[in-house]
Amino acid sequence: MASIKGHKSTEMGLHEEVLTGRTQQVFFNPEESENFFYHDAYDVDFNKRTEIDAKDIECLDINRKIKELMSQGYGTIVIKNPGSKHSIGVGILNKLNLIVEGSLGYFGIGSVDGPNVRISGRVGWSCAENMMAGKVVVEKNAGSCFGAAIRGGDLICKGSVGARSGIDMKGGTIIVGGDAGAFTGFMMQRGRIVILGDVGPNLADSLYDGTIFVGGNIKSLGADAVEAEMTELDVDWLKRKLKVAEIDKKVDFKKMTKIVSGKKLWNYDNLEPTERKGAI
Amino acid sequence: MCGIAGIIHRGKSNNVGGEMQKMLQSLKHRGPDSTGYALYGEGESNNYILRYKVGENVKEGTTAVKEDPSVYAARRKEVDKKINEVGATIHDDEKITDYSFRYVISYDGDLLDLAKKIESVEETEIQSLGKSLELIKDIGDASVVADQYSLNQFSGTHGIGHTRMATESGVDIRSAHPYWAYPFSDVSVVHNGQLTNYWNNRRALEAKGMRFLSSCDSELIAVYLADKIREGMDLEEAMKGSLEHLDGVFTYLVATKDKLGMAKDTMAAKPMVLYESDDLVALASEEVAIRSVMPTEIDTYDPYEGEVKVWQA
Numbered sequence: 061m062a063s064i065k066g067h068k069s070t071e072m073g074l075h076e077e078v079l080t081g082r083t084q085q086v087f088f089n090p091e092e093s094e095n096f097f098y099h100d101a102y103d104v105d106f107n108k109r110t111e112i113d114a115k116d117i118e119c120l121d122i123n124r125k126i127k128e129l130m131s132q133g134y135g136t137i138v139i140k141n142p143g144s145k146h147s148i149g150v151g152i153l154n155k156l157n158l159i160v161e162g163s164l165g166y167f168g169i170g171s172v173d174g175p176n177v178r179i180s181g182r183v184g185w186s187c188a189e190n191m192m193a194g195k196v197v198v199e200k201n202a203g204s205c206f207g208a209a210i211r212g213g214d215l216i217c218k219g220s221v222g223a224r225s226g227i228d229m230k231g232g233t234i235i236v237g238g239d240a241g242a243f244t245g246f247m248m249q250r251g252r253i254v255i256l257g258d259v260g261p262n263l264a265d266s267l268y269d270g271t272i273f274v275g276g277n278i279k280s281l282g283a284d285a286v287e288a289e290m291t292e293l294d295v296d297w298l299k300r301k302l303k304v305a306e307i308d309k310k311v312d313f314k315k316m317t318k319i320v321s322g323k324k325l326w327n328y329d330n331l332e333p334t335e336r337k338g339a340i
Numbered sequence: 341m342c343g344i345a346g347i348i349h350r351g352k353s354n355n356v357g358g359e360m361q362k363m364l365q366s367l368k369h370r371g372p373d374s375t376g377y378a379l380y381g382e383g384e385s386n387n388y389i390l391r392y393k394v395g396e397n398v399k400e401g402t403t404a405v406k407e408d409p410s411v412y413a414a415r416r417k418e419v420d421k422k423i424n425e426v427g428a429t430i431h432d433d434e435k436i437t438d439y440s441f442r443y444v445i446s447y448d449g450d451l452l453d454l455a456k457k458i459e460s461v462e463e464t465e466i467q468s469l470g471k472s473l474e475l476i477k478d479i480g481d482a483s484v485v486a487d488q489y490s491l492n493q494f495s496g497t498h499g500i501g502h503t504r505m506a507t508e509s510g511v512d513i514r515s516a517h518p519y520w521a522y523p524f525s526d527v528s529v530v531h532n533g534q535l536t537n538y539w540n541n542r543r544a545l546e547a548k549g550m551r552f553l554s555s556c557d558s559e560l561i562a563v564y565l566a567d568k569i570r571e572g573m574d575l576e577e578a579m580k581g582s583l584e585h586l587d588g589v590f591t592y593l594v595a596t597k598d599k600l601g602m603a604k605d606t607m608a609a610k611p612m613v614l615y616e617s618d619d620l621v622a623l624a625s626e627e628v629a630i631r632s633v634m635p636t637e638i639d640t641y642d643p644y645e646g647e648v649k650v651w652q653a
Contacts, residue, residue: 143635144627162637165628182640184627185611201641204608222642223608242608242645260645261606 098173100127101154104135114148115141122148130156144184149177166203169196172213185222188215191232197306204241207234210251216305223260226253229270235305243282245272245319254298256309264319272319273298275311284325288318341505342532343367344517344612345624346593347633348498348600348651352619353382357486357494363622363629364482364501370625371503373401374516375485376477378528378595380653381496383472387431387446388525391467392419392458395439396512397479403510407463409438415461416441422457436489440467442474452523465514465553470526472496472597477516497653498600500593502530509556519562522551524569526597531558532625533590533610541585561592579603579648593623601650608645615640621651 110129114122122139126149129137136157142148146165149158149172156175160168163181173192178199185203188196191210197218204222207215212232220238229248239257245264258276265282272285273294281287295313302311345363347356360377383389394415396404416435423430428447435441447454455466468475476489482503486492502517509515521527535541535557542552542560550563561582568578579594579601589609594601602623604612613627615638622630627640643649 144631146626146628163627163631163640165626181637182627184613200639203611203613203642220641223645241642242606260608 098153100151101174102130103133104130104154104156105133106135106155106157108134109136109138110134111138111140113140114143114145119145119147123150126152126158130154142181144182146184149175163200172196182219183217187217188213191215193232195304201238202236206236207232210234214301214304216307218307220257225255226251226272229253233301235301235307237305237307237309239276242279245270245285246282248272252301254301256307256311264321266325267319267321269321274317274319275315278317278319281319284322285319286322288320290314290316290318294318341370342517343370343503343625343629344500344530344532344591344593345502345622345629346498346500346530346595346600346602347620347622348595348653349620350618350651350653353495353497355493356380356496356499357491359633360499360501361482361486361492362632363624364503366629366632367503367625368481371505372481373506373511374477374479374504374513375482375502376475376504376517376530377485377489377491377499377501378468378473378475378518378520378530379491379494379496379499380472380526380595380597381474381494386471387444388469388471389474390443390445390458390469391441391475392443392464393440393467393513394419394461394464396463396514397437397439399479402479402512403506404512404514412439415464418461419458419464422461423454426454426457428454437478440478440489451525455523459553466520466522468520468528469523470520470597473520473526473528473595475518475520475528477502477513477518479511479513479516497598498595500528500530500595500600502532508534509554514554515556517556517558519556519559521562521566521569521594522553524566527562527566527569527594529558529562529565529592529594531561531590531592533588533592533605535560535586535588535590537587557588558592561586561590561594565594575599575601576648576650579650583646583648591625598653599650600653601648602643603648604643604645606646608642612643613640614643614649616651 138159142162144163144165147167150170152172152175158177160179164183166184167186170189175194177196182200183202186205189208191213194213197216201219202217202221206221206225209228210232211230216235218237221240223241224243226234227246229251231251233252235254240255240259242260243262247266248270249268251270253272256275261279262282264285298313398404398406428445432444478485517530518528538557591604591610591612614623
C-alpha cells in the first residue's frame with residue numbers, strides 16, 4: 061500500500077476524515093510506475109492482424125484466444141461467426157482494433173479500457189458495461205442496458221437501442237442513431253447521451269448529473285429531469301461528436317432537446333466529501 | 341430467470357418440433373429445471389387431441405411426491421370411463437410415459453364439462469385439449485423432453501416453449517410452462533418474469549369460476565386471458581388489458597390455433613429479441629436461440645416497453 065502522507069490527494073482534501081472501523085480502501089499512487097499498466101495489458105502492433113473463427117468455440121475460449129493473440133503482439137483481431145454468443149471481448153485493458161463480423165449476445169465488450177471495437181451486426185443486453193475508455197461502434201440495433209455504468213469512452217449504436225441505456229453511467233458518451241426505450245439515462249451520474257430518434261417514457265429518471273440530447277420525441281421525462289437551453293457550445297460539441305460517431309444523418313442540432321438534472325430529488329449536498337467523490 | 345421462445349411460419353408448415361427443441365436447448369442456461377412445448381400441428385380434422393398426465397416425474401431434484409407407478413394405470417382407466425360418460429369417443433390412445441398420455445377423441449358437448457370430468461380423477465391434469473395444440477412439459481432440458489415425447493419431427497405452423505428456473509414454486513410438471521388457457525381449446529402461454537399481484541387476481545378469477553391447478557404465477561396469465569376471451573375480447577385486446585391489470589415484470593408469449601402473440605411489461609424489465617421476415621417470425625429471450633435455427637446473420641430488435649404484437653400463421 062502506498063503512503064498517503066504528503067500526497068497530492070491529501071492536499072486536495074481527500075482522506076482528511078478520520079476513518080473508524082474496518083476499511084478495505086487501497087490508496088492509489090499515480091507516481092508508482094507499476095500503476096501505469098494493468099495486469100494483462102499488452103503492447104500491441106495495429107499492423108499485426110489475425111482472425112478468430114468463433115463458430116465452434118465457447119465464449120470463455122474466445123476471450124482466452126483474444127488475450128493470447130494480444131500477448132503475441134497482434135493489434136488487429138477479426139472475430140468471424142460470433143453467432144450472438146454472450147460475453148465476447150470482455151476485459152480488454154489495452155489498445156486493440158477488434159472487428160466483430162456479425163452479432164454479439166449479452167454483455168459483449170464489457171469492462172474494457174482502451175480498445176477500438178467495430179461490430180457489424182447487433183448486440184444484446186448490457187453491451188460495453190463498465191467501459192472505461194475506447195470506442196465501440198455497433199452498426200445495427202442494441203438491446204437494453206446499452207452502456208450501463210460506463211465511465212468513459214465513446215459508445216455508438218447506429219440503429220435503435222432497448223430500455224435503460226446509460227443506466228448508472230458515470231462518464232463517457234453514448235450516441236444512438238435511432239430510437240431508445242424507457243428509462244434511458246436512469247440514475248445517470250455523469251457523461252453525455254445523444255439520441256437522434258425518439259425516446260420512451262421516464263427519460264433521465266433520477267438523473268444525478270450529466271446531459272442528454274434528444275433529436276426526436278420524448279414520451280415522458282422521469283423524476284427530476286428538466287429541459288435546459290441548448291447553447292452554441294452544445295451544438296459545436298454535438299457536431300464534432302457525430303462526426304466521430306460516423307453517423308451520416310442530417311440533424312438540426314438547434315432543434316434538439318437538452319435534458320439535465322433538476323437537482324431537487326437527491327440528498328447529494330448532505331453527503332460526506334469522500335462519499336461524494338466516490339459517487340461520481 | 342427462465343427462457344421463452346416462439347416461432348411462427350406464415351402460410352406453411354415446418355418441423356416446428358425440431359426448431360423449438362433447438363431454440364429451447366440454447367436457452368438451457370436460463371432454466372435447467374423443466375422444459376415445455378406448445379406445438380400447433382395440422383390437427384386431426386374435427387377431433388380433439390387430448391394430452392394429460394396422471395402423475396409426476398419424480399427424480400432427483402424434483403419436489404413432487406413419489407407414487408407407486410401402478411396407480412397410473414388405474415387412473416388412466418378411470419379417465420377413459422369419464423370420457424365415455426360425457427359422450428366422447430376415444431379414436432386413438434397412446435401412452436407416452438408411465439404418467440403421460442395422448443388421445444384423439446371426438447366430442448360435441450361443452451369442453452368445460454369434459455375437462456371437469458377428466459380432472460375429477462385423482463392427480464389428473466389436462467395439459468392441453470385442442471384441435472391443433474399439443475402441449476408437452478416435463479422435467480429436464482429441451483433435448484431430454486423432446487426425445488422422451490418424440491417431438492423432433494413434429495410438423496406444424498407454430499409453437500412456443502419455455503425453459504424453467506423454479507423460483508416461487510416447486511420443480512414438478514404441474515409448475516412447468518406452458519399453461520393451457522383452460523377451458524379454451526388451442527390457447528397456451530409461456531412467461532418470463534414475476535407477477536406481484538398474483539393472489540388478488542387469482543382470488544378475483546376464482547370467484548368468477550376460473551380454475552387454477554398450480555401456485556405458479558405464470559398460470560395467472562393463461563387464466564386471465566381465458567377469462568377475457570370468455571367475455572368476448574379478441575386475443576390482442578385481452579393482451580393489452582393484461583398490461584394494465586397484471587403487475588410485475590414480465591414478457592410473455594401466447595399462441596392460439598393460428599396466431600402467436602407477445603406482450604412486454606411497461607418497465608421492459610424482461611428480455612425479448614425479435615426477428616421478422618416475410619416467411620416467419622422468431623422470438624426468444626436471447627438472440628442465440630433464434631440463431632440456433634437461423635445460422636446466417638439476421639437483423640433483430642428488442643420490442644419496447646408495453647408493446648403487444650400478434651402474428652397470423
